[in-house]
Every structure is written in C-alpha cells, then in structure tokens.
Amino acid sequence: MSAPETSSPPEPGGLGNRIGVAGRLLPVTGWRVLNSVRESRLHSSLVAPLFREVNLEMTIVCNLRCPFCWWWGTNGVAPKIIRDKEPLWKDQLTFEEIRKVFTPLRGKGVHVYLSGGEPFDRPDAIEIVEFLASLGLTVSFTTNGTLLTDEIIDRLVKVDGITIIHFSLDGPEDIHDSIRGKGNFAKTVANAQKIIARRKNGHPKVWAQSVMTNAMFGRTLEFVRTVEAAGFDRHLFQHLWFADRPTLDQHRKALQEDFGVVDTAAEGHLMALPGAAYGRRAALELENTRRAVYPFQMWTAPRLGVEDAEKYYSDMKFAVVKSCGKPWAGVNIKADGRVVFCPDQWISYSVGNVRDAPLVELWNNGAAKLFREKLNARGLWPGCVHCCAINWRQQ
Ligand SMILES: C[S@@+](CC[C@H](N)C(=O)[O-])C[C@H]1O[C@@H](n2cnc3c(N)ncnc32)[C@H](O)[C@@H]1O
Numbered sequence: 001m002s003a004p005e006t007s008s009p010p011e012p013g014g015l016g017n018r019i020g021v022a023g024r025l026l027p028v029t030g031w032r033v034l035n036s037v038r039e040s041r042l043h044s045s046l047v048a049p050l051f052r053e054v055n056l057e058m059t060i061v062c063n064l065r066c067p068f069c070w071w072w073g074t075n076g077v078a079p080k081i082i083r084d085k086e087p088l089w090k091d092q093l094t095f096e097e098i099r100k101v102f103t104p105l106r107g108k109g110v111h112v113y114l115s116g117g118e119p120f121d122r123p124d125a126i127e128i129v130e131f132l133a134s135l136g137l138t139v140s141f142t143t144n145g146t147l148l149t150d151e152i153i154d155r156l157v158k159v160d161g162i163t164i165i166h167f168s169l170d171g172p173e174d175i176h177d178s179i180r181g182k183g184n185f186a187k188t189v190a191n192a193q194k195i196i197a198r199r200k201n202g203h204p205k206v207w208a209q210s211v212m213t214n215a216m217f218g219r220t221l222e223f224v225r226t227v228e229a230a231g232f233d234r235h236l237f238q239h240l241w242f243a244d245r246p247t248l249d250q251h252r253k254a255l256q257e258d259f260g261v262v263d264t265a266a267e268g269h270l271m272a273l274p275g276a277a278y279g280r281r282a283a284l285e286l287e288n289t290r291r292a293v294y295p296f297q298m299w300t301a302p303r304l305g306v307e308d309a310e311k312y313y314s315d316m317k318f319a320v321v322k323s324c325g326k327p328w329a330g331v332n333i334k335a336d337g338r339v340v341f342c343p344d345q346w347i348s349y350s351v352g353n354v355r356d357a358p359l360v361e362l363w364n365n366g367a368a369k370l371f372r373e374k375l376n377a378r379g380l381w382p383g384c385v386h387c388c389a390i391n392w393r394q395q
C-alpha cells in the first residue's frame with residue numbers, strides 16, 4: 001500500500017500498460033507466470049541494485065478510525081505507539097531530516113510513494129511533496145482526502161512530478177460514511193473532483209482506492225459507476241490484508257527463529273478468517289463488475305479467480321504469489337526514520353535508521369543482506385501471504 005508504509009499500488013507504464021489491450025486481456029494465471037519469471041531473476045544476489053521505489057511513511061497519526069486498518073482499526077497498533085492523537089508526533093522525521101535523506105537521490109529515477117497514517121495529517125505534507133518533486137523524483141500517495149484544503153489542492157496540481165493521487169473510498173456514500181465518518185464521502189469526492197477540474201493535461205492521475213468488504217456485496221457495480229461518473233481515472237480494489245490468530249503466532253515464531261527478536265508489528269492485521277463463501281462472493285462481484293464497467297479501468301489486488309478467492313479467505317497457507325522480490329526493489333522509511341523492507345507493519349525488521357546513516361548505505365548493509373538471505377531460505381514468512389508487496393500486480 002497500502003501501500004503502499006501501506007498498500008503500494010503499481011505505477012502506470014508497467015508491464016501491463018506497455019503490452020496494452022492484449023496485456024489487459026491476458027488471463028490471471030498468465031500474469032502470474034510472467035511476474036514469477038521476472039522476480040526469479042531478482043533473487044540470485046544478496047546485494048541489490050539501487051532501489052526503484054521508496055515508500056515514505058509521513059506519519060502514523062490519522063484523523064479517521066477505519067475498522068479494518070492495521071494502524072487505527074479494531075486491532076490497530078498505532079494507539080500502542082502514540083497514546084493520543086498528537087498534531088506532531090514527537091518521534092517523526094522533521095521536514096529538514098526528510099530533505100537530508102532524499103537530497104542524494106536527486107535525478108536517480110526513484111519513485112516515492114507517500115503513506116501513513118494520513119499523509120496530510122502533518123501540516124508540512126505539501127512542502128514535502130513539492131520538495132521531492134523538485135529533486136526530479138516522481139511521487140504518488142494514498143490519502144483519505146478529508147484534510148486537503150483549497151490551498152493544498154492548488155499547490156498539488158502545480159507539482160509536475162506527481163503521477164497518481166489515490167483517494168480511499170470504501171463504498172457508496174452510506175457505506176463509506178459508516179466506515180470513515182459522516183460527511184466524509186462527500187468531502188473526499190469533492191476534493192478529488194477539484195483536482196480533476198484544476199489539473200492541466202490530465203496530470204496527476206486521480207484514482208479511487210477501495211477495500212473490498214462484505215458491506216459492498218450487492219453494491220459494487222453501483223459504486224464503481226459512481227466513481228466513474230465522478231471523473232476518477234481508475235478504480236482499484238484491494239482484498240483485505242489480514243491474518244488470523246494462528247498465522248500471526250506462526251509468523252512471530254518464524255521471525256524470532258530467523259532474527260532472534262519478538263516482532264509483534266503485524267498484530268494490527270488480526271482478523272478472523274472470513275471463509276470460502278465470502279471469497280467466492282467477493283471474487284464474483286469484482287469480476288462481474290470489472291466486465292460490466294469496461295472500458296473503464298477497474299483493478300483488483302490481488303486479482304483472484306473464484307477458487308483462489310475461496311482459498312485466500314479460508315486458507316492462510318495459500319499464497320497467490322510464492323516469493324517476494326520487494327527487498328531487491330524497494331524500501332520503506334518509517335515515520336520515525338527506521339528503514340524496513342516490508343510495508344504495512346508486516347515485519348518490523350530494520351536495517352538501520354536514516355537519522356544515523358545514508359539510505360543508500362543501509363540498502364545493502366549486513367542487516368539488509370541477512371534479511372534477503374533469510375527470505376530466500378524461507379520463501380515467505382507465514383503472514384506474507386496477505387502482504388500487498390506480493391499481491392499488487394499490473395492488470
Ligand atoms: C493505511 S491507509 C493510509 C493512507 C490514508 N490514511 C488512507 O486511508 O487513504 C492506505 C490504504 O490502505 C487501505 N487499508 C487499510 N486497512 C486495510 C486492510 N486491512 N486491507 C486492505 N487495505 C487496507 C486503506 O483503505 C487505504 O486505501
């Protein structure tokens with residue numbers, strides 16, 4: 001997520017887009033084969049070429065409380081880290097520190113994905129976006145869209161380097177507001193539409209990003225039609241990222257065996273298994289909607305056929321993709337400066353802190369090589385099966 005520190009969606013211009021219409025029609029399994037061939041080349045060395053993407057967690061603070069969120073949801077871990085919502089969480093990187101970290105990446109062709117918490121729940125978010133773009137880096141981010149002011153929107157549309165802004169919308173107005181708070185659907189859509197109206201030449205792209213929940217069953221088509229009519233360029237759906245109790249226990253145990261520390265970061269993902277029938281319903285609804293709205297682009301992450309969806313929601317041993325190339329391709333900077341490979345709190349193993357060493361040094365240091373070595377030996381850790389890093393694919 002995601003991204004991106006959260007669910008990190010892929011950039012346009014990737015494999016799927018380059019192949020064009022043929023690529024869009026390639027069946028789900030075809031993409032898996034292509035991606036696994038591409039990824040197998042990445043894993044042979046413990047030293048990786050310069051990362052292509054940096055995921056910067058702007059803050060873990062957030063103004064909303066979505067129940068499925070690993071930060072602020074029912075089992076979210078953020079309240080254990082910061083007890084109360086503080087306007088400026090005391091441990092988070094300052095703008096000056098962020099400048100220092102990213103300046104050496106000027107012109108290096110790196111993409112920066114901003115996540116949170118809510119990225120705009122820090123007053124200097126717009127300055128950070130403008131600064132990153134001024135280095136020649138491309139930038140995208142996911143936002144709940146509720147904190148964007150007219151001034152911020154006017155500045156955002158002037159930043160050339162922003163590729164995509166993902167607005168989280170979790171259903172038609174009544175469903176969205178029951179998850180994210182009354183009035184927030186209208187606020188988020190209005191802000192997205194202001195960007196669409198004020199942007200030049202169709203940039204940045206404005207995408208809706210949604211979590212597939214059972215509240216959406218029977219309403220998905222209506223919802224996607226609303227998103228299309230509102231002027232969004234694309235609609236992305238994420239299946240739930242989650243883990244049940246036994247999987248979280250196995251995940252923690254495996255990480256302890258490999259790294260000798262107790263890692264409880266993934267606890268925010270705790271959810272009871274929804275079951276096979278839930279998966280079947282979700283897959284059918286998404287695929288039928290996808291066909292009905294074409295040529296409007298609707299993507300799902302992961303894109304699942306019915307059988308795979310049944311397993312995804314009922315069998316935590318099932319992995320859509322069986323290996324992870326993320327630590328060879330991208331890196332995450334936590335809000336407090338720690339550098340980790342895994343998004344969304346799945347694994348908090350850190351290779352150091354940008355407050356102590358340059359990012360490019362941390363990227364291939366001993367701790368980074370150890371992580372890649374252990375990942376190669378494991379294939380995946382138990383919780384990895386529902387991590388966005390292996391479940392997001394161009395479609
Ligand atoms: C953690 S949020 C951070 C950005 C911002 N606060 C927002 O909500 O857009 C990033 C994305 O992850 C999604 N998300 C949160 N919890 C999720 C879960 N358990 N499974 C899948 N996606 C989830 C959110 O809906 C959002 O689109």
Ligand code: SF4
Nearest residue numbers: 062064066069072117
């Ligand atoms: S707005 Fe984003 S970070 Fe905040 S609770 Fe919702 S999903 Fe989590």
Ligand code: SF4
Nearest residue numbers: 324342346384387389
């Ligand atoms: S799949 Fe596992 S190893 Fe790969 S980024 Fe996600 S949590 Fe980390």
